[in-house]
């Protein structure tokens with residue numbers, strides 16, 4: 001294994017429609033292999049990232065995803081790109097994100 005690239009372990013988490021209706025932008029909290037993860041549907045794409053904000057632990061699912069696809073924390077309003085975890089509001093934090101894929105309506109999270 002290349003030390004720069006951690007291997008992803010794909011974990012099935014069930015049918016995607018148990019979490020989201022088509023076309024609805026929303027976030028839910030799930031547990032995957034002992035990790036608390038925020039699952040988001042935004043413009044019919046599925047994203048996964050940490051439950052808590054890296055600044056001071058705000059629950060990101062209680063925030064919102066803005067018009068350009070960044071989740072905003074409900075506590076101090078820092079924003080993070082949900083595709084790569086980049087802190088777009090400039091405070092220098094990094095949000096852990098997870099890969100997702102859908103195969104035959106089954107959602108998988110890469111941890």
Ligand code: FES
Nearest residue numbers: 053056058073076
């Ligand atoms: S806890 Fe999220 S911005 Fe402070």
